[in-house]
Structures are given as C-alpha cells and as structure tokens.
Amino acid sequence: MATNRIDRTAKDIVFTVQEYSLFAWQAFANLFSPPRYWTDFMVQADIVGVGSAAIVLLSGFFTGGVLALQSSATLAQFGATAVTGRFVSITMIRELGPVLTGIMVAGRNASSMASELGSMVVTEQIDAMRALGVDPLRKLVTPRIGATIIMLMFLTIVADACGIFGGAAVTVFMNGQDATQYFSEAYEFLHYPDIIQGMVKPLFSGYIIASIGCFYGMRTYGGTEGVGRSTIQAVVTASVLIIFVDFLLTQVLLTLMPPL
Amino acid sequence: MSNASFLSPARCPEPSDGGTPVIAFSNVYISFVGPAVLADLSFTVAPQETRILLGPAGVGKSVLLKLAMGLLRPSHGSIRLLGDEVTAMTERQLFPLRARTGMVFQESALFDSLSVRDNVAYQLIQERVPDLEVDERVHEALRFVELEHTFAMFPGDLSGGMKRRVAIARALIRQPELILYDSPTGGLDPVTSTTIIELVMKQRDVYRTPSIMVTHRLQDAFMLCTHRFDTTAGHMVPLPEGETDPNTTFLMLDQGRMIFDGSLHELLHTDNAFVREFLE
Secondary structure, eight states: OHHHHHHHHHHHHHHHHHHHHHHHHHHHHGGGSSOOOHHHHHHHHIIIIIHHHHHHHHHHHHHHHHHHHHHHHHHHTTTOGGGHHHHHHHHIIIIIHHHHHHHHHIIIIIHHHHHHHHHHHHTTHHHHHHHTTOOHIIIIIHHHHHHHHHHHHHHHHHHHHHHHHHHHHIIIIISOOOHHHHHHHHHHTOOHHHHHHHHHHHHHHHHHHHHHHHHHHHTOOSHHHHHHHHHHHHHHHHHHHHHHHHHHHHHHHHHHSOOO | OOOOOSSOGGGSOOOSSSSSOSEEEEEEEEESSSSEEEEEEEEEEOTTOEEEEEOOTTSSHHHHHHHHTTSSOOSEEEEEETTEEGGGSOHHHHHHHHHTEEEEBTTBOOOTTSOHHHHHTHHHHHTTOOHHHHHHHHHHHHHHTTOGGGTTOOGGGSOHHHHHHHHHHHHHTTOOSEEEEESTTTTOOHHHHHHHHHHHHHHHHHHOOOEEEEOSOHHHHHHHHHEEEETTTTEEEEOSTTOOOTTEEEEEEETTEEEEEEOHHHHHTOOOHHHHHHHO
C-alpha cells in the first residue's frame, strides 16, 4: 500500500515536471514567432513593473538599511566601518537585490497570475478562448513571461539603488559617517562581474515567476478552492525555485567570473 | 424580436458541400479516470441541420461538444469537423478551424474583465479588424440578440439571461459554419429561456446555420421542433398542427452511449424504455 502511494506520488511529480517543461518551453518559444500580442505585453509590463515598484522600492531601501546597521556593528570591531558602502553595494547588487526583488514579485505577481488564470479556467473562459480560435498560451502566458523577465530586471536595478541609498541613510544619519566616503566605497569596488551577476539573475527569476504562476493557474481544477490551491502552490514553488536557481547561478557565475 | 441584418444573405455561410456532413463522429470513445464517459459514439450533422442533444445531467453532453471542437481529445475514434479530421490535428492547427465555428458555453464563459463590446468582438479584435468595422458589427450582433444597449457594459452588470444572449452574439459575429449550444437555457426562468430558444430558432431559420444544441429541458427541445421563426412578424410562430421542422432532429445519450437518433415523431414513438421514461 505504502509502495503504491510512493509510486503514484513519484509518477505525479515526474508528470508535473514534464508538463511544466513542455508548457514553459512552448510559452518561451512563442516569444520568437507571430502572432505577438504587444498590447497584452504592455499591460502586463505595467502590472508587473509599475505595480510592483512601490514594494520593491521600500523593501530594497530597508534591506540596504539593515545591511548597513548589521555590518557596521561587526566591521566596527575591526575598525573597518569605512567599508560599509562597499559591503552594502556589493551585497545588494550581487545577491540581495535580485533575490529579494524576485521573491517580492513572486508573492505579488505569481499569485495574481495563478489566481487570474485559474479563475478563467474554472469559469471556462480559457476553453472559450480556445473555441474562439485564440491560443491562450500565446495570448495569456507568453506576454506575462516576456513582461516579467524584462520588468524584473528593471525592478532589480531599482531595488539595488534603493538598497544603496537605504544603507547610506543609516550610515550617514544613524552611524554618523561620511556620505562621500560611503558612496565612493560603494562605487569604486564595484566591478562589471558584480553588475553582470546581478542582472543575469532576474532574467531567470522573471521566467520562473511568470511560468510557474501561469502553469499553476492553467492547470487549476476544483472550482474556487482549486484557485486558492493553485495560488499557494505558485507562490511557494516560485519562491523556492528562485532561491534554488539563485544558488546554482551564483556557483556558475562565480566560476565564470571570479570576484576581482 | 427585431430582424437583424448582420448576417445578410450574401454573408450567410454556404454549406461546403451539399451532402457532406458538417460534423461526423465515428466510433468515438473517451474516458478520464474510470469508466468511459462516451463510448462507441457515431452520428453526423448535415448542412443546415439542427441536432438537439438530450440526456440526463452528467451523461457527457458537454464533453461531446468539447470533443467536436477539439477542446478534448478522444481516446479513440474519428471526428471530422467541416471536412477536417480533428483527432489528427495539433492544437495549433485547430485554432483556425475553431474560428470557423461558434460555441455558446453553459455558463456563458464571457471574459469578465472585458466589456460586452470587447467580448462580442473578441475574434475580430484578434484579427485586427479596424475599430469602426468592429463597432458596426458588434452593434449588429447585439441588435440580433436585442441587447444593443449593453455595448459598453461589463459582464458583471448583466443578468444570467443577458449573459447567454451576449454569448450567442459572440458566437455568431464571425458568421460561423457550425454553432454548438451547451445548455443555453440551463438555470434560466421560462420567459428568458423562451427568448434564448427564439434566438436559436432565428439563427436556424434565417441563416440556416447547422447546429447542435445540448439541453435537458424537453419543452425547449419541442418548441424548437414545432415552431419556426417568422421574419416578417419578427417572432416565432407555431408550425401547423402535426408538422415539425424537418431539419431539426434529436440525439439522446444515456450512460455514455447514443441510444436515440431520429426525428421528433420517432422520439415520441420509440420503444426504448429509457427514452420513454425520460419523456414522461
């Protein structure tokens, strides 16, 4: 009995991975062939990009502030509080900016994509779309993936900048250090590999957020309860995958572009 | 009922071939988990023919319509829609074929974030038809279902019956070669149901579009069979006593199998025990 359950669960997992792979690949491949729904792309870019700007801005600012607070206390023990700017900027740009932005946007947009598409599935709107001769994958999923990939990159830049300013605020107004020193440290020790690492990660995170959100939305079953279930699954899976892929990417990028 | 003109005779779909069925099911079988939902199903819909699909709830009527559109795939069997073998086509190949047909869903399935105008014009907008032409055709389609005043409204502002009528307008706007109605009167009050049936009848008698209408309401089925749409009067009128519409015939499903295929007269005089029980 237990063996049967394990067997069934394993098959379900493999089947889900297979389904997701085909779904995500097809939706991505649609980016490169017509018809393209530019209006839907712009609408989604507005929802994901402009809509998430406020939370990303605030979370970035306070994360930078916390980093400055925590690091300055430790650095003070070695008489190295002067390098707070370097620490904050490199940490934000290489790691925390992309990951935090990804997780914030996953919480906001993977859930909204899953619930919106899930509601459309249970009310037969997706079937209606197919019956009207329109490909829901191309019309609904591909614009979301394209928009999320691009907007997440810009949101990450916003989060990075706000994080550095948050760190500056703490360093200058709370720790009483010099702003010029903070910003020159933050700027001078920043190199292209750091920036590239910080800009590559959101491309993957954006793809994960939109494809997972849409995937769980499109496979919703079981009415409104099913919509809730899909939403939870989308946020949890997207968040975990973002952190996991971030780990893999960091390893790969550190190998390809070692820190200077 | 107003006499709409959005399907002028020149724009009215012509049957592709005089005798070729618009849709043909042959030994179709489908199961999900457990026993077959539909088994060994064979029937055809001829050009200009209206098929009324009867059967108790949960017998697979909606599944049959979705199979016809290629929205579901049969486990085995053949389905030919407008001359094409649906079962052999990819999803991508099916989209243009589906665009030539119209489907009215059980719960209307209107896009709730779009206005009535954008719902009805959905296909035209995707085809990048100019806005002025879209507006004109939407007005005509809405006039056909007598809901022109809802042009700028949203589905959330409409009653259940109005949503069905908008769904009919959406299904008809591109002059489909086949229309599938999935319980268009389900859950509606008798007056609204009659309005919907009158629209189905109008489409049948004025534009001769072949169709399959799923229903479990016998009064709707019989009304469709015993009345015709009078274009001069602008409403439906009963056929003379004892006459029925020759192009309107019945199918009946029970436990996933087709147990009846014939005219109203044959339906009323069948020996099949289940059909008799259903009618009584």
